Amino acid sequence: VASQKSFxxxxxxxxxxxxxxxxxxxxxxxxxxxxxxxxxxSKLAQPDVAILTSVAFxxxxxxxxxxTILQEKxxxxxxxxxxxxxxxxxxxxxxxxxxxxxxxxxxxxxxxxITVQVDVDKDGFSVVIxxxxxxxxxxxxxxxxxxxxxxxxxQLGGLAPKLAEL
Numbered sequence: 762v763a764s765q766k767s768f769x770x771x772x773x774x775x776x777x778x779x780x781x782x783x784x785x786x787x788x789x790x791x792x793x794x795x796x797x798x799x800x801x802x803s804k805l806a807q808p809d810v811a812i813l814t815s816v817a818f819x820x821x822x823x824x825x826x827x828x829t830i831l832q833e834k835x836x837x838x839x840x841x842x843x844x845x846x847x848x849x850x851x852x853x854x855x856x857x858x859x860x861x862x863x864x865x866x867x868x869x870x871x872x873x874x875i876t877v878q879v880d881v882d883k884d885g886f887s888v889v890i891x892x893x894x895x896x897x898x899x900x901x902x903x904x905x906x907x908x909x910x911x912x913x914x915x916q917l918g919g920l921a922p923k924l925a926e927l
Contacts, residue, residue, distance in 0.1 A: 762787045770794070774802045791837050794823045799833050803840035811837045811862075812848040835859070 762781040768774070769792035781787040791802045816831045824830045831853065838847045838855075841862040849855050851868025865874035878889045 769802075771798065771802065774805055778805060793833055796824065796829065796833055800836040800840075803837045806840070808837065808841050809845040810847070811841050811845070813838060813850065813853065815850055816853065838862070838864075 762784040769790040777789050789806050793799045813834055835858045841847050843861045846863040849866050851866040851870050851873035855864045867875045876891050880887050
């Protein structure tokens with residue numbers, strides 16, 4: 762079960778959860794227009810996995826600063842317990858978010874746990890995904906394969922079985 766488009770608020774999230782009875786998995790988008798909304802919705806959703814895709818200027822009107830937006834969105838990440846994991850864009854430093862879960866970063870920088878590189882030319886495009894591994898709440902490497910690509914990254918195939926174990 763997945764939330765409907767723009768069902769990410771105090772009305773939509775409970776409706777999505779009510780419609781999920783008997784579902785094996787539920788995907789819920791959680792959004793906010795003001796401080797405190799995400800904390801409330803996170804308590805309802807009780808996520809095992811959370812993904813923070815970005816912190817952008819789009820919400821400045823309701824929050825004032827990028828830091829306030831990040832702290833509000835971090836409420837969802839903090840709702841994930843030590844048995845779950847969160848995925849964060851590599852422009853965000855997870856070490857300062859007070860997470861109790863395992864985490865990994867995704868992005869285009871080599872420092873990301875999972876790097877995504879997209880190359881486009883006249884013949885089409887290619888996507889290269891590589892991973893260093895999942896980190897625990899202290900930032901220590903949770904798992905990594907010994908197989909490295911030419912950039913020194915652990916191949917994603919080595920990480921997928923570990924994510925499945927979580």
